[in-house]
Amino acid sequence: MAELKLQNLNKIYDNNVQAVFDFNLDVKDGELIVLVGPSGCGKSTTLRMVAGLEDISSGHLILDGKDITTMPPKDRDMAMVFQNYALYGHMTVYENMAFSLNLRKENKNVIHEKVLAAAEILGLTDQLNKKPSQLSGGQRQRVAMGRAIVRTPKVFLFDEPLSNLDAKLRGSTRREILLLHKRLKATMLYVTHDQTEALTLADRIVCMSMGHVQQIGTPLELYDDPANLFVASFIGLPPMNFFDVKVSGGELICDSFKVSLSNEQKALLSSYEGKEITLGVRPEDTVEGGNIDMTVFSNENLGQTTLVHGHLSKHRITCKFRSWCNYKAGDALKIGFTKMHFFDKETTNAIK
Amino acid sequence: MDTATIKKDRLRYSKNTLSSNFALLAILFNIFYFVSVYKTDAGNYFYSFTIGVSVIYNLLFMLFTFLSSEGIKKYSLHYSVLLIVIGVLQIARVFYLPAKAHAAVITTAAGNLPVIGDALYTRLIIFLLISAAFAISGGVIGVIKNRILNEYTKNLSIK
Numbered sequence: 001m002a003e004l005k006l007q008n009l010n011k012i013y014d015n016n017v018q019a020v021f022d023f024n025l026d027v028k029d030g031e032l033i034v035l036v037g038p039s040g041c042g043k044s045t046t047l048r049m050v051a052g053l054e055d056i057s058s059g060h061l062i063l064d065g066k067d068i069t070t071m072p073p074k075d076r077d078m079a080m081v082f083q084n085y086a087l088y089g090h091m092t093v094y095e096n097m098a099f100s101l102n103l104r105k106e107n108k109n110v111i112h113e114k115v116l117a118a119a120e121i122l123g124l125t126d127q128l129n130k131k132p133s134q135l136s137g138g139q140r141q142r143v144a145m146g147r148a149i150v151r152t153p154k155v156f157l158f159d160e161p162l163s164n165l166d167a168k169l170r171g172s173t174r175r176e177i178l179l180l181h182k183r184l185k186a187t188m189l190y191v192t193h194d195q196t197e198a199l200t201l202a203d204r205i206v207c208m209s210m211g212h213v214q215q216i217g218t219p220l221e222l223y224d225d226p227a228n229l230f231v232a233s234f235i236g237l238p239p240m241n242f243f244d245v246k247v248s249g250g251e252l253i254c255d256s257f258k259v260s261l262s263n264e265q266k267a268l269l270s271s272y273e274g275k276e277i278t279l280g281v282r283p284e285d286t287v288e289g290g291n292i293d294m295t296v297f298s299n300e301n302l303g304q305t306t307l308v309h310g311h312l313s314k315h316r317i318t319c320k321f322r323s324w325c326n327y328k329a330g331d332a333l334k335i336g337f338t339k340m341h342f343f344d345k346e347t348t349n350a351i352k
Numbered sequence: 353m354d355t356a357t358i359k360k361d362r363l364r365y366s367k368n369t370l371s372s373n374f375a376l377l378a379i380l381f382n383i384f385y386f387v388s389v390y391k392t393d394a395g396n397y398f399y400s401f402t403i404g405v406s407v408i409y410n411l412l413f414m415l416f417t418f419l420s421s422e423g424i425k426k427y428s429l430h431y432s433v434l435l436i437v438i439g440v441l442q443i444a445r446v447f448y449l450p451a452k453a454h455a456a457v458i459t460t461a462a463g464n465l466p467v468i469g470d471a472l473y474t475r476l477i478i479f480l481l482i483s484a485a486f487a488i489s490g491g492v493i494g495v496i497k498n499r500i501l502n503e504y505t506k507n508l509s510i511k
Contacts, residue, residue: 094365109358112365128365 002064002154002187003029004050009059011045011211019045021211023059027155032181032188036198037208037234043191044159046208050189051080051157063154079148080157083164085140087132087147093119094128097146111150118149121183122176138169145180158190162197174200195235199223207231229278229348232341238283238307238318240341245279247272252279252340256313257292259337268351269342277351280341283307283320290336294319296327308333360504367425368497374490375421375435379414381483382442386410389449389468389476406449413438417487424494427501432494439487442480450476 009023020042027033035043048054050061052073061069068076079100087096094115101111119125122142132140141161148156161177162170178201181188192198198205199219207214207222207230215227226232232240245252245259247269252259259279261269269277284305292312300307306325309318310333319335327333342351353361389406417438423431454473457464468476 092365108362109355112358112362113353115365116361 003027004155004187004189005060005062006046006050007060007062009046009049009061010057011042011049011054012057019211020049023213025206025213025216027187027189030185030187031203032190032201033204033206034190034192034198034202035206035208036192036195037214038193040210041208042211043193043206043208047080047157047159047189047191050155051078052076053080076155077153078155078157079151079153080159081141081144081148081161083160085132085144085164087140087143089132092129092131093124093135093143093146096132096143097128097150100147100151114150114152115146118146121149121180122146136169137165138173141165141173142176145177149180149184154187156184156186156188158188160192161190162192162194170194170197177201195237199235205235207234209234225350226280226341227350229280229343232280232343232350236282238320240280240282241286241315241317242343243279243281243312243315244276244345246274246276248274252277254279254312254315256311256315259292259340265340265342272342272344272351276345278343278345278348280343281317281337282339282341283318285337285339286317286319286321287336287338288321288323288325288333290334292335292337294333294335296331296333297329299325299327301325360500363427363497363501363504368427368494369425371424371432371435371490371494371497372421374486374493375417375424378435378439378442378483378487378490379417379421381479381486382410382413382417385476385479385483388472388479389453402449402452409445413442420490424490427494427498429495429498432491432498435487435491435494437491439484439489439491442484442487446477446480450480 004027006023006025006027009020010018011020012018023046025033035046037043045054049056052071056069059069060067063076088099091099097115097118098111101114115128116125119128122145124139124142124146127135127139127143132143135143141164144161158177162173165173174197177190181201190197190201202219204216204218205222206216209230215222215231217225222231222235226235229242233242243254243256245254250261250266252261294310294312294317296308296310298309300309301324304322306321306323307318308321308325308327309316311317343349344351386406390403416434420431420435420438424435450468450473453468454466454470456467458467
């Protein structure tokens with residue numbers, strides 16, 4: 001049982017720079033929460049505050065009903081896995097994994113059983129006598145996770161654990177973390193700037209920008225129903241296309257195209273009649289055939305899908321078609337939108 | 353796994369630090385010995401072939417004991433035996449330099465004086481015996497652990 005509550009957390013550094021603004025989050029027992037956002041958005045700072053590695057300027061951190069805001073890191077019953085593994089090079093895998101328990105002066109036999117069990121889970125049994133320098137990046141990261149597992153902490157904290165791995169290894173290690181989470185059923189906080197990791201791992205995602213929480217929700221909610229322009233642009237690959245359009249007489253009018261609105265959309269945008277809004281269209285929500293003229297300037301075949309980059313008069317657009325296409329630069333193409341997102345131009349919030 | 357089996361299984365992943373540390377302590381007490389043995393004001397008694405051999409032996413002792421301290425960490429039987437041999441030689445040394453120097457007398461203007469007095473002689477013997485005890489204990493522990501580990505891994509591979 002490990003429920004974590006972050007209540008109005010703020011981080012203000014000595015030079016008066018505020019890194020985190022009023023962070024609120026309730027993490028349920030066994031939940032995997034991913035903090036995602038671009039570099040400098042405050043996600044690692046938040047994680048470090050939870051770990052106790054950064055002081056909390058104001059707010060409260062509650063673990064299982066107990067206020068641990070000022071508790072020293074060693075007493076918080078949390079284990080952190082770092083991006084750079086933080087393994088001891090002169091120690092074997094076994095010794096690295098047993099290290100924290102040895103420091104706590106636990107019984108050697110108990111330590112042994114815990115290390116073997118963790119090694120079994122992580123597939124490291126054959127590597128226990130090796131030094132970290134003899135292991136691959138993925139194996140080293142697994143050792144770092146093993147070191148966290150043996151402590152059986154209430155909360156696991158991951159600070160961009162896959163960033164040092166190559167793309168292929170990142171994929172396999174990501175799946176291992178997911179399996180680990182299912183097996184341990186532990187409460188986990190995971191920080192990443194990689195939206196693929198966020199979408200594939202998270203029970204819920206916290207999307208952050210400039211120290212502010214932009215949206216908290218399931219991966220599908222963030223993808224399908226972004227709260228604002230930032231979330232819409234950050235989640236999704238390739239990113240969403242945006243156009244400044246005017247709402248006029250049941251249509252969205254832009255320099256390059258006109259789009260008719262459904263009755264539902266008309267009702268939604270009724271208060272914006274005559275005003276400009278931002279239209280967002282995901283590349284995968286575009287289809288070949290429609291009434292919008294597009295001029296192709298590049299075509300990227302990715303196997304199952306094709307990314308077609310082009311212009312709608314003045315605007316650039318990226319389309320993702322579910323077929324193998326062979327467009328050439330300069331080809332004219334008719335496209336349509338299957339789903340559209342609307343954002344208030346002033347507040348950048350989604351129009352709902 | 354029961355406690356006894358866990359204890360054996362631990363040997364597969366942990367180093368024999370006890371024997372290794374004993375070997376290092378053997379070196380330490382040998383250092384105490386040789387810095388004491390040469391510091392007497394005994395005229396030119398030590399300017400001899402004997403002392404040359406003694407210096408070289410001390411160097412070799414430290415080299416091989418240190419090698420043993422490293423090798424024994426991995427439960428090496430060879431290094432365990434070597435450490436026991438080194439320990440036995442430390443005991444044998446008691447009857448060479450300290451005993452000979454203690455028996456020798458040097459004539460000075462003040463009269464006949466022993467090269468090594470009783471107090472220093474006792475101290476030298478204690479240092480050598482402690483050094484020997486650590487070396488032999490380290491080696492014996494190494495042999496015992498080596499046997500336990502070998503037997504255990506043999507059983508594991510049979511299973």
